[in-house]
Amino acid sequence: xxxxxxxxxxxxxxxxxxxxxxxxxxxxxxxxxxxxxxxxxxxxxxxxxxxxxxxxxxxxxxxxxxxxxxxxxxxxxxxxxxxxxxxxxxxxxxxxxxxxxxxxxxxxxxxxxxxxxxxxxxxxxxxxxxxxxxxxxxxxxxxxxxxxxxx
Amino acid sequence: xxxxxxxxxxxxxxxxxxxxxxxxxxxxxxxxxxxxxxxxxxxxxxxxxxxxxxxxxxxxxxxxxxxxxxxxxxxxxxxxxxxxxxxxxxxxxxxxxxxxxxxxxxxxxxxxxxxxxxxxxxxxxxxxxxxxxxxxxxxxxxxxxxxxxxx
Numbered sequence: 001x002x003x004x005x006x007x008x009x010x011x012x013x014x015x016x017x018x019x020x021x022x023x024x025x026x027x028x029x030x031x032x033x034x035x036x037x038x039x040x041x042x043x044x045x046x047x048x049x050x051x052x053x054x055x056x057x058x059x060x061x062x063x064x065x066x067x068x069x070x071x072x073x074x075x076x077x078x079x080x081x082x083x084x085x086x087x088x089x090x091x092x093x094x095x096x097x098x099x100x101x102x103x104x105x106x107x108x109x110x111x112x113x114x115x116x117x118x119x120x121x122x123x124x125x126x127x128x129x130x131x132x133x134x135x136x137x138x139x140x141x142x143x144x145x146x147x148x149x150x151x
Numbered sequence: 152x153x154x155x156x157x158x159x160x161x162x163x164x165x166x167x168x169x170x171x172x173x174x175x176x177x178x179x180x181x182x183x184x185x186x187x188x189x190x191x192x193x194x195x196x197x198x199x200x201x202x203x204x205x206x207x208x209x210x211x212x213x214x215x216x217x218x219x220x221x222x223x224x225x226x227x228x229x230x231x232x233x234x235x236x237x238x239x240x241x242x243x244x245x246x247x248x249x250x251x252x253x254x255x256x257x258x259x260x261x262x263x264x265x266x267x268x269x270x271x272x273x274x275x276x277x278x279x280x281x282x283x284x285x286x287x288x289x290x291x292x293x294x295x296x297x298x299x300x301x302x
Contacts, residue, residue, distance in 0.1 A: 062189070078228075081231065099265045100266060
């Protein structure tokens with residue numbers, strides 16, 4: 001998760017919501033990603049999607065059953081769905097997303113009967129660090145908004 | 152939807168599950184995509200994702216509020232989530248996916264209270280054509296399996 005946090009910090013520096021993710025296969029990181037949605041003008045460029053794409057390229061298969069994904073923020077429904085499509089083995093999460101979180105907080109895509117895959121989810125890995133990074137980001141955003149109103 | 156079907160046929164010829172999608176903005180198609188999951192070894196390469204990415208590139212924004220997406224098969228949760236993230240205006244669907252469909256059949260991501268967006272969905276546009284194309288594809292797959300068992 002430390003490596004996922006490192007990715008999230010890259011997003012922070014770009015002015016993006018700081019979320020980072022890595023895919024691990026047999027103890028090695030084979031996919032990395034950080035949120036690039038605004039800087040690329042592409043709504044699909046979330047950290048988890050980019051990490052999954054890189055891992056699939058590395059393994060030359062879309063099957064990631066033997067992999068785990070570590071992400072600093074609970075995935076949205078797009079990323080939760082991508083994890084299902086990749087047949088991911090397990091997902092480790094830093095902090096919850098009460099509004100958009102799709103692996104337990106708002107909805108739970110990880111274990112739906114009609115779906116062709118399910119996977120285990122573990123919350124609370126480096127939770128404080130993941131949450132603080134997001135908190136600091138939104139604090140900066142609010143301060144900027146206040147300043148721009150004063151001008 | 153005829154253009155989405157045209158995309159789906161490209162997937163059929165590649166040996167992929169035949170699903171196609173287009174994004175329309177003010178009467179013009181600005182994004183196209185067909186399923187390339189197997190041929191690219193990438194679990195995120197669904198028709199809808201590719202059409203959304205192309206439309207965002209065209210408009211130079213991740214906001215697709217003024218756009219509609221036409222897809223031959225009801226989107227999975229990854230694609231349903233991507234449509235939410237893109238703030239899509241409306242989604243038109245050919246045929247339902249009872250197992251994986253995320254816009255009404257298995258789950259319904261289009262109208263969840265805690266989410267930051269919702270959109271309208273219309274089913275049954277060129278439904279027979281969309282369903283028949285999928286049916287023919289799976290018929291070929293089954294025939295191939297039978298033949299390979301005989302060898």
